[in-house]
Amino acid sequence: MRVSEEIEAAKPSRGFWSDAWQRYRRRPIGMLALGFVLFLTIVAIFAPAIAGTKPVVCSYKGTLYFPCLGYFNRSWESPIFTKDKFRGTYPKNLKQKDPESWAVWPLVFQDPYRRVRENEWPGRRENPSRDEGHPNRWNLFGTDQYGVDIFAKMVHGTTIALLVGFVSMGLAGSIGVLVGALGGYFGGWVDMITSRLTEIVMCIPTLVLILALIAVVEKPTIWKTMAIIGATGWTGIARLTRAEFLRLRQTEFVMAARATGAGSLRIMFRHILPNALAPVLVPITFGIASAILVEGSLSFLGFGPPPPTASWGSVLNSARSNLQLWWLVVFPGAGIFLTVLAYNLVGEGLQEATDPRLREAKK
Amino acid sequence: MAAPLLEIKDLVTVFHTSDGRLPAVDGVSLSIERGQTLGLVGESGCGKSVTAMSTLRLVSSPGRIESGSIMFTTEGESIDLVTTPEKQLRQVRGGRIGMIFQEPMTSLNPVFTIGNQIAEAVQLHRKVSRSEARSRALEMLHLVRLADPEQRLDAYPHQLSGGMRQRVMIAIALACEPDLIIADEPTTALDVTIQAQILELLDDLRSRLGTAILLITHDLGVVAETCDDVAVMYAGRIVEQASAVELFSRPLHPYTIGLLQARPNVDARDSGPLETIPGMVPPPQDFPSGCRFHPRCSHAREPQCNVEPPSLREVSPGHFVRCHFAEEINS
């Protein structure tokens, strides 16, 4: 009984995280960055309702549909619209085929994947293209050389950027924590193997490894790209987790847990991991920033997910051969920059709020 | 009468933190005569270390000396260490006043040899060549009785034990033959046997070199062995000050009495249970009103003690106490 009480006491109490939050809240820049990340998340989730050419909600022939979900996944758009030959243009077709119909439209009627044509929306001219595509009333961030709206691409690209960050770092975090935990906890030959493995992956230049892997997976999709970024980005996390586990397995509370007869897995993940979480969370946050950067560079080099996926990096890629269209650089560039900056700032805030050494110094 | 070597008057050092303005040292006055040892005693957190740091203006942000004066008189010249320009102050630091810290393990720079670190202290204050500084360093190691000084000169701190490192710290502090050494808990981090050796060394050096010592400690035993005068500090203020003999034979402040009773006494005839003072030193943000000791004092009386802050009174020649009822308690 006493021993288990000690174990409970040694775990970071809820007080640790609420303390960390208190400290984090004191940093205005960190809060600003966190606010920006939340804003991006909202944009990412509601992207089809912010910019799109498909109604958010519409009533067609007496039934309610949510065609905008088709932006997330083709199959979520009701097949009835394909059957009725809408061909992606809703405003006219809805009225023609069902005069009774009504629809709630996205805030901005623009499409991330195609050029909006003349009179597609009543009274709207065709999207300009090439040199005429300056930012204007209808195209807030301009259009690319084919007349596709950049604002819509940016909004839908937010979803991809955030997904890339979370999915690839989720994967990298899992691999890194697992490898690091095994090496740090068991030591000996297990540590020898995991450390070697980490070192070897670190030795291969990341971009080269990623490029080779992308070439190997036959049909690249955004999900495969995320998986590859995750599969190559875990080394730093593994090293840190290993160090934390090495340190923590010597502590009294782990000894106490072992004395109560807890199994290795239980000790590793119930007792040590919660204590190692704060220092491991910091490189994961920084990792999200770097994953977004890597995806950007891949798309930029033309190795990203294939079109029509609207990622910020692919807009930048199209700018490479059209340098006079400055808006193709400024908006996606700013998007990537601000997102990466925000994640880095959140990571730094987290580091300062949870690092015991920095905390002592502030006393 | 000549001015004392060091005279601290109404020193106030505050820390500006998110909890507000915290006066860690709140109106402390002390004076040390040439060649004497003054013990500054108190529990941890009472402000004694901050007093020591303030003396050489080593308190780092967010701490700041707010008011008071620290007159340092040497070779017939007096300067106020609180207001003197940084450049002149640096002449005093390590030159006229040496300092020894509590943690010998971390107080030496790990990447330089100890010879280097002693020689640096010499070179900062005297125009000497490298080799002269080095031979002075060697001389100092002999003086502090470090074993094998010739070899140790080129040793790095991590190659020495805690006691040896503290000897090196003393050598650094004494390298320029200062008039005063401030020793901030010099023996706390050491083993008991080593403690005695270090104290003996300090005392011996004082009598040979005539250096005054401000000894900061929480250990009354240390004070009894080495000090001429004693000041007891509580919650940022001096509560009692007297000669060591007087203080140990006739303590007046309830806090001092409590401290003395809390000491294990080896040759005590009545081996009754050790007395303790209930509670802890309040942190600066929770200083009580009136007498700051009253919540822990068994003699406290309302309404005086919790409303009216007592002043430091001279109850007998040279014996000062900050208590409304000092005479009553002791009669």
Add this chain to the structure above:
Amino acid sequence: MITYLLRRILLGLVTLVVITLMVYGLARSMPGNPLTVQLGESDPSRKLNPEDQQRMLEIYGLDKPWPVGYVQWISKVIQGDLGRSITRKQPVTQLIGERIGPTVLISGTALFLTWFLAIPLGLYASARGGRIDERFTGLVLYALYSFPTFVAALFLQIIFAVWLRDTHWELPLFGMSDLSSDAPFFARCRDVAWHAILPITCQTYVVLAYNSRFIKANLEEVVRQDFIRTARAKGAGPWRVLVHHAFRNTLIPLVTLLGLSLPALVGGSVIIEQIFTWPGMGRLFFESIRERDYPTIMGLTLMFSVLTLAGQLLADLLYSIVDPRVNVE
């Protein structure tokens, strides 16, 4: 010491074998081969007929399964032969020799500038920690650190090559030189330097921002330690405390960083060289992967890995020099 070095080198060799094996397997698993990718993409009509292709594959030893190919490759490497590039028809060593100069010109200059600027910046930042001017530079450096190179490169290209075209400030968009090889030597040097400005800027700023923040963070940690107080109590001035006592201690993490930047010095940056079409190693790597030029991929991988391992070893050795507490044995 010798045994330590020997052990490290032996361990390094094992690591090298594993790395090259992995990369070789990966490279050979990429769809297509040098012949199909190169010819098929440029002109479908010139696609080799199956018999010719088979004959060519046999010539290059690509008809056998990849483990056999790896053994052939590594036994040649042991004899000091990195093989011939399939798509470029020249020895890999010669190819690397041609590309290494341009890369070192960019990354060497960038590395020098980085450290030359980062150390004073870091010292300045911790000396003036918390004041308005330091906070401002800190924020700018932080922003630069988060600024993606490829975005910066595009911005610089737009500004200096498009907007400032035909002005005094125009800088070349890409390439290394516009002059023919018979132009006078100094004119060519000037021309190359002119072309190198933008790539060097791009490669410098991120690392500069990172390093100066790294130095500052380390200095701030050292400055809080007890021995800094001892130095101040000795009477050392603020400058001496910072440079002599504190900075000397931050050298310990700095040499690690320096050791780790060794591979980048020779490896170059794929992205920067690609954007500015700079004929360096990074671009060679990128192209050789695209062309499935196995010998070149392997030659470059080997070089990178050797440099990475050497950099780590160098860092550890330097570490024991700057930190007396560390003993390599």
